[in-house]
Amino acid sequence: MTRLDLTRSPRALALLRSRWPQFLLRAITLAGFIFTILAGLMGSVVGSHNFAIIFVWIAWWTALKLAFIPFGGRSWCSICPIPMPGEWLQNGGILQPRGSMGIGLGKRWPKVLRGTWIQAGGFLLIGLFGALTLTSAKITAIVLLFILVLALALSLVFERRSFCNYLCPIGGFSGLYAQAGPVELRVKDTDICAAHIEKTCYTACPWGQYPLALKSSANCGLCMECLRVCPSENIAVNLRPWGSDLGPKTKHRIDEAFLGLVMLASALVDSAIFLGPWGQLKSAAYNIGSPDWFLFAGAFLITALGILPGLYVGATWAANRFGSTNASLRKSLAHYSQVLVPLGLMVWIAFTISFAFVKFGYVLPVVTDPLGWGWNLLGLTKSAGVGETTSFSLVLQVAMLTVGLFWSSRVALRISETIRQAAPLIAFSSLFTMAMLWLLVG
Amino acid sequence: MPMESLPYKTTPTNWKRWAWVIPYAGLALLILFIPLPLPFHAPQDRLLRIEASSFQFTPGEIQINPGDRVTIELVSTDVVHGFSLDAYGFELKADPGQTATGTFIADQAGVFRFRCSVACGNLHPFMIGKLQIGPNLLFFRGIALGLLAISAALISVRNVSRGTT
Known part of the structure; x- marks a missing residue:
């Protein structure tokens, strides 16, 4: 696949190499x-x-x-x-x-x-x-x-x-969806790396990655330290087609599947709490330690750790049955976790459009009065409007969900042997997309 | 051994591979925007009493028909609450224990959120209700688009495996 190596541009290379x-x-x-x-x-x-x-x-x-x-x-x-x-x-x-x-x-x-x-x-x-x-x-x-x-x-x-590597939830979120992103750091010539004894790139990498072994962008934090210390200018920063880390030959772990499912459950539950018309649910989620909160926590955990993983395991098990290879369920759960990446990314984008477009009016007032003490530092309007969902943002949310379903279905098809084998994963993606559609525009 | 080609300037893309996108995009736009007939219901006068209390409207979900003349009675049971209906510019504000009343004609169909417009506590930005006027066509359009998306995925992968790229 075609890549656009930014380091071929002297200006871009200078910007990336300098630590300043x-x-x-x-x-x-x-x-x-x-x-x-x-x-x-x-x-x-x-x-x-x-x-x-x-x-x-x-x-x-x-x-x-x-x-x-x-x-x-x-x-x-x-x-x-x-x-x-x-x-x-x-x-x-x-x-x-x-x-x-x-x-x-x-x-x-x-x-x-x-x-x-x-x-x-x-x-x-x-x-x-x-x-x-x-x-x-x-x-x-x-x-x-x-x-x-x-x-x-x-x-x-x-x-x-x-x-960052093992604890940061945002690192987990970014790493998971970076696999679908259009930026990657890779080596230009593998022979140069193989002949390089000192491995300065690995020593310098704060993420503990060895660029020659990088096959996925999930664990590379794009800090550019390897590029700065490489004596052979052998590191490329590529713009690439979206979703390049997702395919039949890429390797994935079972914890990625779990992370992907937790992200889906979080999007679902956040949409219900923050965008839904159910006041009791909002109060239950807010009143931590109350009996209602325990009910909410139970329902959330059942969704995140029971229902969604159960549906995903069921879909993977069915896909396994329809395939000719006798891969273990554990391996298949890891392999098919790729389907969750574009699905989750687009679902979060749709949720964000719904959530943030309405609330963006709050940004200017806090710029001019960041502490809420009545200042007007920039002479801007101080009161935020109520905000409202426009027909444009609703259509955009539907479009994003549609793109997510298309993309995850395409990944499911690409990593399966047959359409029949991909069908359970596509059904899983469709079901989840419909649930989000109902929550966002239903 | 050099990795996959990493040119600074990309090689020309074979657009034939993506030829299916044009009819599918056209179909998607058609599904999203084609006007659809709405079932006719004789317009009615409706009186809706909505209670606003900490972070919730009761009822939180309301269904009416297009053309209805709607009178909202907003009752606040705790602190000052507001009522602002998306796309309609319709607003009310009710003091505790008081009723605020206003009327509007439901001349736009779809699902609209109504929100509290007076800061009433920490969850105020999320105090939301839902007013459905007529059928929720966007939801059904979304389902149709989902089916189109799956069929597009099938086409796109088939084109790749056929080697038509």
Whole structure:
């Protein structure tokens, strides 16, 4: 398949090789991150008047799903501020490459905790406590502060970006859907890498990846460190067709299937809570610790860990029966997890259009009055309108769901031997798409 | 050994492979936008009493017919709540224990959200109800598009495996 290697352009290569542009962007995001924590702790308790709520859950969360991932894969990870302080300590300097003398025990992450299981668990927690976190600036700030401290503490104990690799729920989210994204980092010539004894790229990689072995963009955070240290200029940053990591020959793990299913369940439950007309459900999700909340938590966990996985296992089992190879169910669950990637990505985009387009009016007022203290720093309008769903956004949501069903069906067909074998997975995707269609425009 | 070709300038794409996209896109647009006849119901006067309390409207889901003359009685049972109907520009505001009344003609068909328009607590941005006026054509159009999507996926993969690219 055709790729467009950005490093062939001298300007793009210079931008990617220099640590400064990335550092400046990360410094801005770190400043924004710290300001968000302060705004959450000190600003208005009214969520819609607080920078922390609006910027994290409306502006950034929307940008991640509508821009960073679909057009840049894990590009957000390349400018994410969360691992910065820990990395500075590990590297012994702000612009130092990895491998320099720094602080930290440098232990390896335990094998038993590897994979995306904990990230999926983190996403489940976001779902369980989301109604409170999304509406309380203080809780949002505490969660962000906790994440920052946790990432810092882990970087002092474990090597590289252990927090990003194994714990960060957003890392799990971005990594999963980056497989469908149009950006990849790969080596240009495998022979050059094979002959290179020092493997400086692996030493420098904060993600613990060896570029020669990279087959998927799920675990590459696009930090460009390998490109900077490669003595042979053998690293390519390719623009590629969407969905290039999904196909009959790509390898996938069973934890990806679990992560994909948790993401689907979260989209379903978030749509019901935040966009649905069921007030009792909203109150139940919000009143943490109440009997209603336990009912909600039970229903959510049954959906995420029982119903959806059950349907997926059923579809995979049927697909297995219709195939000629005697692959184990476990292998097939991992193989067919690819179907969940475009389905989930487009479902989240449709949800975001529904959620954020209505609420985007809140952004300008918190820019001019970030703490909700009555300031008018930029002389802009201070009150947000109610917001409304337009017919355009409804049509756009339907279009996104349709694209998701087309894409996941196409993946199911490409990775199956026959149409018959793909049919159960297509049925699973259709059922899920219809459920989302009903929640978003029904 | 060099990996797959990584040219700075892409090679020309064989557009024949994607020829099916044009009729399918046309069909998709037709499904989305073709005007469909609505079942006729004689317009009625409707009086809808809606209770607004912490983060919910009761009833939260309402169905009426296009052309109905609708009078909303908004009753707030706790704090000040508002009622804003998407696409209609219809708004009410009710003080605690008070009733606010307003009337509008349901001259647009579809499903419309109504929302609380007065900040009433943490979940205020999500205090939403649903008013369905006539059949929900967009939902049915969505189902038809889903079927089209599956058929498009079949066509696209068949074209690839035939080697017509």
